[in-house]
Amino acid sequence: TYSNASNFDYTANLFPLSSSAGNGYAPLGAPTSTGLQGGGLGGTSLEKHKTLTYMNGLGLVVGLIIGSGIFSSPSQVNTNVGSPGAALIVWVIAGVLAWTGAASYAELGASIPLNGGPQAYLSKILGELSGFLFTWVAVLVLKPGSAAIIAIIMGEYLVRAAIGAEAETINPWIMKAVALVGLFAVTFINALSTRLGTRLNDMLMFLKFFALIGVTIVGIVVALTGFSVTGTANNEWKAHSWFEGTTTDVSRWAVAIYAGLWAFDGWDNTNYVVGEFRNPGRDLPRVIHTAMPLVIASYLLANVAYFFVLPTKVINSTNTVAVMFGGKVFGPIGALVLSIVVSASCFGALNSSTFTSSRLVYAAGKEGYFPAVFGRIGVGSTDPGLSSTRTRNWFSKKLHSMLSDEETGLFFTPVNAIVLNGALTVAYVIVGEFGELITFYGVAGYTFYFLTVLGLIILRVKEPNLERPYKTWITTPIIFCCVSLFLLSRAVFAQPLQTLIVIAFVLVGIPVYFWRIHGRDQVTKRDIGGTSRHGWKFWKRWAN
Ligand code: ARG
Numbered sequence: 001t002y003s004n005a006s007n008f009d010y011t012a013n014l015f016p017l018s019s020s021a022g023n024g025y026a027p028l029g030a031p032t033s034t035g036l037q038g039g040g041l042g043g044t045s046l047e048k049h050k051t052l053t054y055m056n057g058l059g060l061v062v063g064l065i066i067g068s069g070i071f072s073s074p075s076q077v078n079t080n081v082g083s084p085g086a087a088l089i090v091w092v093i094a095g096v097l098a099w100t101g102a103a104s105y106a107e108l109g110a111s112i113p114l115n116g117g118p119q120a121y122l123s124k125i126l127g128e129l130s131g132f133l134f135t136w137v138a139v140l141v142l143k144p145g146s147a148a149i150i151a152i153i154m155g156e157y158l159v160r161a162a163i164g165a166e167a168e169t170i171n172p173w174i175m176k177a178v179a180l181v182g183l184f185a186v187t188f189i190n191a192l193s194t195r196l197g198t199r200l201n202d203m204l205m206f207l208k209f210f211a212l213i214g215v216t217i218v219g220i221v222v223a224l225t226g227f228s229v230t231g232t233a234n235n236e237w238k239a240h241s242w243f244e245g246t247t248t249d250v251s252r253w254a255v256a257i258y259a260g261l262w263a264f265d266g267w268d269n270t271n272y273v274v275g276e277f278r279n280p281g282r283d284l285p286r287v288i289h290t291a292m293p294l295v296i297a298s299y300l301l302a303n304v305a306y307f308f309v310l311p312t313k314v315i316n317s318t319n320t321v322a323v324m325f326g327g328k329v330f331g332p333i334g335a336l337v338l339s340i341v342v343s344a345s346c347f348g349a350l351n352s353s354t355f356t357s358s359r360l361v362y363a364a365g366k367e368g369y370f371p372a373v374f375g376r377i378g379v380g381s382t383d384p385g386l387s388s389t390r391t392r393n394w395f396s397k398k399l400h401s402m403l404s405d406e407e408t409g410l411f412f413t414p415v416n417a418i419v420l421n422g423a424l425t426v427a428y429v430i431v432g433e434f435g436e437l438i439t440f441y442g443v444a445g446y447t448f449y450f451l452t453v454l455g456l457i458i459l460r461v462k463e464p465n466l467e468r469p470y471k472t473w474i475t476t477p478i479i480f481c482c483v484s485l486f487l488l489s490r491a492v493f494a495q496p497l498q499t500l501i502v503i504a505f506v507l508v509g510i511p512v513y514f515w516r517i518h519g520r521d522q523v524t525k526r527d528i529g530g531t532s533r534h535g536w537k538f539w540k541r542w543a544n
Contacts, residue, residue: 049412053283059198067348074319077256081252082246091260104477111459122451148352158343170215186351209298267291272356320342326366361418
């Protein structure tokens with residue numbers, strides 16, 4: 001069911017004779033280039049079932065971006081730059097920076113429409129090692145680490161909702177237990193059905209926007225009328241000195257921007273699933289250029305609303321600003337409602353991240369970077385689409401036909417990849433040490449963002465004639481590269497130890513790369529050679 005002529009079907013064309021897709025990158029899917037992504041050797045693949053639409057894309061991006069950040073920690077921005085006015089400027093800078101990154105990624109995604117995002121782009125542009133190292137870091141640390149943070153924050157807000165928002169100390173294990181329950185739910189939903197996962201995303205996206213619009217309206221009403229259920233006078237906005245106390249220290253601005261960037265992070269989310277879009281060339285840029293301005297505007301408005309209702313001191317000293325906001329205006333009920341809203345928002349972000357992270361794992365499995373079971377659809381270790389000669393295990397084949405139904409779509413998902421991603425996230429939730437994780441996230445994450453966007457510029461030079469369904473202004477990637485390089489350099493000097501850990505972790509990936517690639521080439525030989533399981537063809541290849 002992929003009759004749409006504009007689809008780039010890498011999976012159907014084993015060795016495309018011409019650029020029938022109208023895209024200079026058509027041969028990418030062939031095993032001759034970097035690997036086997038798209039199941040070039042046959043078998044079932046997700047990319048054959050292009051289900052994602054513009055709306056789903058919007059749900060995936062907005063769903064992940066609006067998570068915990070805007071509801072919990074504007075304090076990190078405020079305290080660093082010193083004044084409400086400067087804080088709002090930081091939010092604009094961080095938002096625009098995220099937007100330039102997202103626009104650059106949209107160009108890459110539209111011209112290289114494969115699952116896995118930067119894994120595919122870096123492999124094509126800077127060489128396969130860089131694509132592997134991205135995957136190595138992203139699958140093992142970045143994705144599950146950030147999901148764990150979101151899960152724990154979700155747990156915290158749910159517990160707050162249950163035992164009273166004002167509670168000072170909450171046993172971290174209770175929060176973690178709740179986080180794990182949410183995580184299991186999300187993992188199960190995503191393993192069960194692609195459509196269920198994306199529907200849930202779409203719904204939660206609307207909830208998030210409603211929540212932020214609600215906060216804004218309440219803030220404005222309060223500012224105009226001084227309204228408050230609790231009876232305390234509400235005219236905080238007059239009390240703020242908007243620019244007094246603004247710092248001139250560049251490194252504090254940098255830290256504040258970092259904090260803002262966490263709240264905007266997730267703009268790369270659709271890029272991991274480009275291969276499943278019906279019309280990526282059209283929809284990817286459309287998703288980005290609606291999502292980013294909407295998110296930036298709603299974040300600014302929410303911040304203004306917080307300032308309208310709460311004193312600067314309160315905002316700067318809390319990590320649950322939205323709950324404070326609800327409590328100040330509507331009393332305990334307000335605090336309860338907002339706790340639930342924030343945990344729902346985190347749940348949505350978790351869902352969104354599970355959906356896309358598992359596709360990265362899946363692409364890595366297909367590409368041979370990770371064991372092939374992770375590149376499978378459905379339950380078990382056997383691909384239902386492969387010929388029976390390769391089916392080794394009767395049981396897993398049975399399991400498959402029972403549990404992975406191509407028609408209904410039930411369990412027609414990268415189940416193994418989803419489980420791996422879920423298991424890693426569980427591990428981070430259990431051992432999770434926030435501070436460490438967030439710094440690692442910043443340094444490693446922005447290194448790869450930087451490299452990928454730099455790759456866009458390189459690709460423009462190297463392949464000027466590549467068909468690009470969407471082309472951003474060249475200033476966009478340049479701005480992103482300059483600012484992110486600046487931020488990275490600050491972080492490197494401020495946190496040399498964490499930087500070393502990141503570098504060490506990346507280096508460990510290099511031997512793994514050679515081991516995996518060796519293994520993959522062996523498998524390729526075997527499959528193409530047909531009979532020679534352990535065979536002489538492999539040796540012949542070395543002899544040549
Ligand atoms: N922006 C999200 C939030 O405010 C965090 C996104 C984490 N990033 C990621 N790729 N999972 O909670």
